[in-house]
Amino acid sequence: MLRLTELALPIEHAPEALAPAIQQRLRLPDGDLRTFTVFKRSYDARKKGSALSFVYTVDCELRDEAAVLAKFKDDRNVNPAPDVSYHPVAAAPAGFGNRPLVVGFGPCGIFAALILAQMGFRPIVLERGKPVRKRTKDTWGLWRKNALNPASNVQFGEGGAGLFSDGKLYSQVKDPKFHGRKVLHEFVKAGAPEEILYVSKPHIGTFRLTGVVTRMREEIEALGGEVRFEQQVTDLQVEDGHLRGVTLASGETIAADHVILALGHSARETFRMLHARSVYMEAKPFSIGFRIEHPQSLIDRARLGRYAGHPLLGAADYKLVHHAKNGRSVYSFCMCPGGTVVAATSEPQRVVTNGMSQYSRNERNANAGIVVGISPEDYPGGVEAGPLTGIALQEELESRAYVLGGGNYEAPAQLVGDFIAGQPSTALGEVEPSYKPGVKLGDLAPSLPDYAIEAIREALPAFGKQIRGFDRHDAVLTGVETRTSSPLRITRGDNYQSLNTRGLYPAGEGAGYAGGIMSAGIDGIRVAEALALSLLADAQQR
Ligand code: FAD
Numbered sequence: 001m002l003r004l005t006e007l008a009l010p011i012e013h014a015p016e017a018l019a020p021a022i023q024q025r026l027r028l029p030d031g032d033l034r035t036f037t038v039f040k041r042s043y044d045a046r047k048k049g050s051a052l053s054f055v056y057t058v059d060c061e062l063r064d065e066a067a068v069l070a071k072f073k074d075d076r077n078v079n080p081a082p083d084v085s086y087h088p089v090a091a092a093p094a095g096f097g098n099r100p101l102v103v104g105f106g107p108c109g110i111f112a113a114l115i116l117a118q119m120g121f122r123p124i125v126l127e128r129g130k131p132v133r134k135r136t137k138d139t140w141g142l143w144r145k146n147a148l149n150p151a152s153n154v155q156f157g158e159g160g161a162g163l164f165s166d167g168k169l170y171s172q173v174k175d176p177k178f179h180g181r182k183v184l185h186e187f188v189k190a191g192a193p194e195e196i197l198y199v200s201k202p203h204i205g206t207f208r209l210t211g212v213v214t215r216m217r218e219e220i221e222a223l224g225g226e227v228r229f230e231q232q233v234t235d236l237q238v239e240d241g242h243l244r245g246v247t248l249a250s251g252e253t254i255a256a257d258h259v260i261l262a263l264g265h266s267a268r269e270t271f272r273m274l275h276a277r278s279v280y281m282e283a284k285p286f287s288i289g290f291r292i293e294h295p296q297s298l299i300d301r302a303r304l305g306r307y308a309g310h311p312l313l314g315a316a317d318y319k320l321v322h323h324a325k326n327g328r329s330v331y332s333f334c335m336c337p338g339g340t341v342v343a344a345t346s347e348p349q350r351v352v353t354n355g356m357s358q359y360s361r362n363e364r365n366a367n368a369g370i371v372v373g374i375s376p377e378d379y380p381g382g383v384e385a386g387p388l389t390g391i392a393l394q395e396e397l398e399s400r401a402y403v404l405g406g407g408n409y410e411a412p413a414q415l416v417g418d419f420i421a422g423q424p425s426t427a428l429g430e431v432e433p434s435y436k437p438g439v440k441l442g443d444l445a446p447s448l449p450d451y452a453i454e455a456i457r458e459a460l461p462a463f464g465k466q467i468r469g470f471d472r473h474d475a476v477l478t479g480v481e482t483r484t485s486s487p488l489r490i491t492r493g494d495n496y497q498s499l500n501t502r503g504l505y506p507a508g509e510g511a512g513y514a515g516g517i518m519s520a521g522i523d524g525i526r527v528a529e530a531l532a533l534s535l536l537a538d539a540q541q542r
Contacts, residue, residue: 002026002060002068003039003081008053011043011312022058026068026078036060039081042200043313052307084178086185090532092120098539099124100258100531101246103233106160107517108508109262110216111183111524112531117223119532124256125225126248128232129157131217132210139164142343143436146409151230154354155266155346155483158229159213161509162517166336166357167204169196171518183521190215193359201317205359233270236277236504243503257503257538258531262524263510265486266346268391271510280491280499281387283379284512287333287484288397288452289371290444290477291341291353292416293431294470296366299337302467315361318368318467322459326451330459333369333484334516337361340434341478343409350398351411353435353481365434369481370459372452379487390487401447401480406440412447412480413439417473420457429474439478447479486512496530505531 009021023033040057059081062068072078102113105127116123128151129135135157138149155161169184184197187204190212196202204212217227235247245255263270275281296315300308303316315337322330339357355367376382379389380396404412413433418425424443433439445453464471489512491499498504507513507527514520 001081002062002065003057003079004060005057005077005079007056007058007077009056011052011054011307011310013054018056018058022060026060026062026072028062028068032063034061034063038198040200041198052304052313082178084181086179086182088115088119089529090119090536092122092532092536096121096539098258098535099256100260100535101126101254101256102260102262103246104160104262104264104267104508104510105158105217105227106262106264106508106520107162108514108520108524108527109160109260110213111186111521112260112262112507112528113220113225113227114186114216115525115528116532117220117225119528120223121532121535122224123220123226124254125220125227126231126233126246126254127158127227127229129153130229131158132163132214135159135163136210142345142409146437148345148348148409150346150348153346154342154344155264158217159209160520161264161266162520163209163213164206164342164356165209165517166334166339166355167206167209167359167517168334169202169204169518170200171516171522173514173519173522175522179522179525180518182525183518186216187212190219203357203359203361205361206356208359235273236279236501238277238501241500241502243501258505258535259503260505260507260524260527260531261490261511262508262520264508265483265510267510268347268395271391271488272388274490275386275388279501279504281488282491283376283383283387283390283487284489285373285375286390286487287331287369287371287373287481288448289330289333289369289456289481290479291355291367291435291481292370293341293365293367293433293476293478294472295431296338296364298469298472299366299467302469315366317366320463320466322462324455324458326454328451328455329373330455331371331373333371333481335366335368337366338363339367340365340436341367343411343436344483345398345409347395347398349402349407350395351401351405351409351480352398352483353411353478354483363434365431367434369484370456370477371481371484372448372455374452378449387488394482394487397448397480397482404440404442404444404447404479408437410438410440411435411478412444413441413476413478414444415441415473416460416471416475416477419444419477420460420471422457428476431474431476433476433478435478439476444477444479485515486510488512495534496527497534
């Protein structure tokens with residue numbers, strides 16, 4: 001297989017135009033191009049005024065690949081295609097009895113369980129929340145009726161935190177074994193649109209993701225795995241540094257010496273339990289801020305110029321960074337084109353924002369977190385206060401937001417112009433906030449530490465220079481965005497196990513090893529592979 005990169009065609013080209021373009025670029029006689037697949041398709045909208053092209057990477061099967069490679073040996077865009085297919089690292093012997101546990105069924109736990117199931121290890125998944133359907137009903141309870149279910153919500157339940165999301169499927173993690181391709185292939189197999197395999201910034205959207213997750217669970221079960229809902233792990237049994245089992249909220253104990261902990265970043269009581277059991281962990285940096293909303297048309301115009309609204313390009317996104325004078329970095333986070341701001345708390349009397357969209361991304365507003373990086377020195381008590389102090393800060397800010405929002409799960413909000421001017425907002429402009437159950441206009445300054453407010457105030461006009469209108473008076477800020485990533489790391493060694501608790505595999509976002517659906521899925525695969533190899537090695541020694 002040969003890989004051809006940077007093949008540009010006008011965006012409105014017919015699908016049939018691709019094969020002749022490849023043939024022409026590689027100077028192939030008729031019939032020499034046997035088949036090809038598009039590996040990646042992107043566009044570059046940065047050069048304003050010039051005609052926009054799709055830029056392809058294609059993998060081609062040729063009649064005489066060696067001859068073509070020799071002919072183009074000095075051409076950096078013509079190379080042998082790498083093998084990106086997935087190769088399982090182990091297979092469980094028939095009747096293998098030592099079943100691993102996977103705690104949490106978000107993207108990390110799903111992929112860990114799927115890979116273990118595909119290798120024949122018949123994992124048992126313990127998920128504290130409910131299956132998709134019931135969970136969706138509970139989550140809508142907060143959004144529509146101001147009623148939070150702390151056991152079943154945006155953070156907890158089948159599909160994890162990524163279920164009600166924009167479903168963006170890209171990440172910047174190093175992925176030398178192409179596990180990201182495995183993640184995408186499994187999503188497609190479970191019903192995601194095939195284009196996620198090649199568009200440069202794939203996304204699924206909430207509605208489709210719910211079906212995909214259900215089908216992945218069905219595959220795990222068909223392969224002999226079990227997925228148990230409403231089973232919260234509340235304690236661990238550890239003997240001489242070896243994990244021996246877990247206890248559930250029901251009081252049931254399950255013996256196990258290989259357990260993946262894929263908890264997500266909101267499992268605060270579980271983090272506290274692990275700390276009490278002396279599992280090694282440390283505080284780590286995360287970010288705090290607000291969600292910002294603009295009309296999507298404003299972002300499209302700024303990003304795509306005359307191609308704004310083009311159906312082949314979809315709603316435009318952005319990524320912004322500003323280094324403030326007080327030393328803080330402010331950046332856009334989890335940008336959701338054509339989406340909505342969502343209530344994302346899992347705890348009573350707290351308010352947290354995040355963003356989601358449907359596959360079509362056709363809601364009126366664009367939203368993104370505008371957040372400031374903070375580190376353990378900023379947490380109450382500083383570094384000396386231990387690994388849980390970042391959680392204490394999150395809790396404090398989320399409680400403040402609840403009070404500022406009026407104490408009924410509405411979120412505090414302010415217009416960008418008023419925020420920059422330091423005056424409370426009293427009326428909306430043209431931009432209508434999408435947060436449900438609703439927002440309470442006022443002053444956001446008391447919701448975050450002064451250094452964060454100062455840095456965001458400086459960043460917004462700077463962002464307005466990059467995207468015209470970004471700092472328009474009536475853009476809406478909604479607070480607070482505090483769960484950008486885990487505030488701690490459950491540190492693991494080269495063998496993917498906890499530094500001091502053998503058999504415990506901290507994984508995914510909650511453990512500090514992922515920051516998004518794709519990276520959590522990749523981490524789940526890596527950890528499942530390490531666990532499988534360790535299980536087999538232990539079995540051989542017995
Ligand atoms: P989670 O998805 O958080 O899953 C952890 C699971 O563990 C949960 O289901 C939880 O119920 C369970 N659990 C916790 N404690 C216990 C316990 N003690 N016992 C049993 N079960 C337990 N990322 C993207 O890449 N793209 C996006 O577009 C995107 N949009 C998002 C939108 C929203 C609204 C939110 C909230 C997040 C979004 N994210 C997005 C982030 C993404 O969802 C997370 O990075 C990802 O889900 C992390 O995966 P995970 O499996 O590590 O953890």
